[in-house]
Structure formats: structure tokens, C-alpha cells
Amino acid sequence: MTTPPPAPPPPSGLATLLRGRGAKRPPKAVASALYDVPGPRARARHLLYGLLTSLALAALLAWICWLLLDTGQFAHVKWRPFAYEGVQEMLLGGLGNTLKAFAMAAVLALALGAVLAAGRLSDHRPLRWVSTVLVEFFRAMPVLVMIFFVFVALQVQALPALVTGLTLYNGSVLAEVFRSGVQSVDRGQREAAYALGLRKTQVMVHVLVPQAVRAMLPTIISQLVVALKDTSLGYLITYEEFLHAGRLIAINMDYTMPFIPVVIVISAIYIGLCMLLSWFANWVARRERRNVKNEAVPVAPAEAGSTMPGARP
Amino acid sequence: MDVLTQNFALYGEGFWGTVRLTVYASLLALAVGVVMAGFRVAPVAALRGVGTAWVTVLRNTPLTLLFFAMLLGLPRFGVALPFELFAVLALGCYTSSFICEAVRSGINTVPAGQGEAARSLGMTFGQTLGTVVLPQAFRTVIAPIGSTLIALAKNSAIAGSFSVVELLSTYKTLSENGYNVIWSFVWIALGYLILTLAISGLFHVLERRWGVAR
DSSP: OOOOOSSSOOOOHHHHHHHOSSOOOOGGGOOOSSOOOOOHHHHHHHHHHHHHHHHHHHHHHHHHHHHHHHTTTTOHHHHGGGGSHHHHHHHHHHHHHHHHHHHHHHHHHHHHHHHHHHHHTOSSHHHHHHHHHHHHHHHHSOHHHHHHIIIIISOOOHHHHHHHHHHHHHHHHHHHHHHHHHHHSOHHHHHHHHHTTOOHHHIIIIIIHHHHHHHHHHHHHHHHHHHHHHGGGGGGGTOOOHHHHHHHHHTOGGGTOOHHHHHHHHHHHHHHHHHHHHHHHHHHHHHHHHOGGGSOOOOOOOOOOOOSTTOOO | OHHHHHTHHHHHHHHHHHHHHHHHHHHHHHHHHHHHHHHHTOSOHHHHHHHHHHHHHHHTSOHHHHHHHHHHHGGGGTOOOOHHHHHHHHHHHHHHHHHHHHHHHHHHHSOHHHHHHHHHTTOOHHHIIIIIIHHHHHHHHHHHHHHHHHHHHHHGGGGGGGTOOOSTTHHHHHHHTTOOHHHHHHHHHHHHHHHHHHHHHHHHHHHHHHSOOO
16 A cells, blocks of 8 residues: 555545546536536526426426316315314324334344344355245245235235235345345454454354444335335235225215325325335435444554564564 | 146236236336436436436335325326226336436446546537436446336236236136135246246346446
């Protein structure tokens, strides 16, 4: 390793590579690979395009609103059911069931993922093969086929069927995430741990897994978003979850069948929940990138010296 | 084995339905996804906003909810289309958000010098994107798009619960006719395996032919 010359301050390596050596533009001016910083005429043109887009969007929104109004979706009777206590309880109960299925599936999938990942990283060949076959099979199957299989062929209740299907699928995907996380840890870490005399399990538990989980946390959370979205499959096997509760209200004659209001309310809550979890994943990822613990620190080069304790080099 | 041989026509119909759904929805998703990726890297802020909103909302929507809203909701506005077309729309729009993100990350891997060279030749944004950047981005996104389309094929199973003819829904007819449920599921699973393996095989070929050597 040679140290770079002190002046001028070197730009980051990648940026130099991308921009080429001769480029003298300050980094801020490079907006994208695709367009230059716009001049006055380009700015005017972009403003025009922006206005046209906004107009088109506004027209679309207005048309949708008109459609909703025209079919009387904002009528008082259509929204009145949401003020009823029974309806509110039904929706909240459905949401609770959705979250219950999600919590169970998430915990079990994380556990299954850990087990399968350990199997795939194992030194014993049969164990590795079995876990590989399981992971590949469950990843290749549609979740819904597994859920229906458990529900119809094994004749269990809707909730266990849903949780089993979600666990098998997401557990297999998480196993691959864990495995690639462990393998992405710098080789030197493993070697150093072995050199210190740690055993296989200790190396895994104390050195590799903590670093892997730290690196993979955003991906793990994103996979949990998938699990949360897939709990809505419970609707198809008549599990009494959020969508199911919504449908019961939507087809109720006494409430004048408020289908569109129900869809609006349910989508807002469901999408909001998933967005919140996605946002959390992004937040973790951003925090991870800023974390000083992830940055390489200069290590003094190895020197000849005594390995005896207490000896001065 | 009997279950398959005696109901070959039923399975065939279901399998063909799944294939049709997958192909049409893939085409729609690829078209919309690439356009949205173009929006997301455009110099116009409003277009970027449209792309971002499209991706953020659709990626966080449960597919079942999308099916529910589209297949049962749109008819209330007088939009009467065949169920299969609704299913293709729902699947295509949902998957397009994932395609968009894959394409966008592919665009980000193209070195900035390529765009600069294109502009220095006097190309417009559309020309730069269409003839210089996207063809190179395409080479790096073959694998992610393949796995997205495999996910689409698997997701098409949901359509069966919304009265669309496809592979998974064949189990209902079979169990009504008193066939062994476990075996009927084995053949359904095999059907999905064939489809997903075919897609992954196709994308392996594409990757070998055009992919970036790593």
C-alpha cells in the first residue's frame, strides 16, 4: 500500500474511475450518467415537461375523483358503517389476525432460516444436501400451492396452514440470505478466529454470525415485508384476516355494500404498514452505511518480533 | 399416476392458463417496468415523482389486495373485462415495479463515461437512454429480471382463486371428482416446477449469450 500524494485532495476512487481522469468538474455538478446539468434552455424545456406531467396527473386524479363521485362512492351511507362499533371491531380484529399470522410466520421463518442456513454451511455432506434440496424446493414452489396443500390435503385450520406455508417459503429465502451473509464476511475474520483457537461453533456464533446479521439486516427486514404482504393470502383460504373482514363489510346489504370505501380504507392501512416496514429496512440500511464500525481501520503491518508475552519488539 | 393420466386434459388446460397468464403479464410488466425506470432516471422532477410513487406503492401492496381491488372493484365503475385480462393487469402492474427497480439498478451500473460520450456526440436524453445506456444495462439485469419473472409465474397461482383458469385451481375439480388430493397436488407442483425451470433455463441461455462476463 502506497499512500496517495497529499495534495490535491483525491476524489473517491469510484468517482474518478467513472468520470475519467481529465474531468475537472466538481462532484456536485455531475447529476447523472444520463444528462448534464441543464442550461437555461434545457431548464425551460424540463419545466414545460414537468408542467405537462403534472397536468396529466391532475387530469387523471380528477377523472378518478369524478368517477368515484359519479358512482356515489363518497355518499354518506357508504361511509357510515365505519362509524359503527361492530364494524370497527371487525376490522381491528381482522388486522389483529393479520398481525398475529405475520408475527408467528416471521419468528418461525427466522428460526427455520437459521437452521437451514446452518445446514447448508455444515461440514457434513448429507446435512448440506438435505438442506440444499429443501431450500431449493420450497423456493421454487408458489407459496399459495404450499398453503393450499397444507390446508386441503392435510386438513388443518386456516391459521396453521397459512403460517406453515409462509414459514417454509420465507424460511428458505432467509436461509439463503443468512448463508450469503456469512459467506460475505471477510475471510480474514474466520482465519483470525481459528488462529485464536476458537472452535467451529464459536467462530460461527461469536465472529461470523454477528457480522453477517449486521450486513444482512436490511435484506432480512425486506423479506419480512414480503411475509407481511403474503399474509393476505390467508384471505383465499378463508382465514379471518384483514381482507376477509373487509369483504364481509363490503358485501353486507345492510351497509349498502360499500365496496370501494372498504377497499380505500383497507389499502391505505395495508400499504401503510408495509411501507412503514420497508422504510424501516431502508433506515437500517442507511444507518449501516454511516456506521463507523463498518469502515476499515488501518492495521499496522506485521513485523518481525518476539511472540513471547512481555517481550518488547 | 392415475390422477394425471385420467385428467390430462384438465391439467393441460390449467397449465396452459398459467403459461398464458405468465407470458402476457411478463410482457406487460417488462413494458411498464422499463418505461417507469426511464421515468425514474429522467431529468424532469415530476416524471421522477411518478416513477417513484408507482414503485413505492405497488411494491408495498399485497398482491391479493390488488387482485381483490381490481377484479371486484373495477366492475363497479362499469369496466367489464374478462377475468383473465384483469388478472394479467394486476400481475403485470405488480411485477412492473420490481422490473423497474431491477432496470434502474442496471442503469446505475453503466459507467457515466458512456452517457457523457453519447451526449458529446449530440444525442438527446431519449437517444442516450435508448441506444447507449439501456442496451448495456440490459446485459447486467438479465439475471434479476429472470428471478422476477419466476416470482411472477409463482404469483399467478393467486389468479385461480379469482375465477381464472390456471393450474392451482384444478385441484378443486379434482377433489370434487374424488381423486386423491395429495397426488393431485404433486402434479400441480410438478407443473409449476416445469414452468419455473423453463424460465430459469431461458434466462440462463440469455445470460450466456448477452450477459456481462464476471
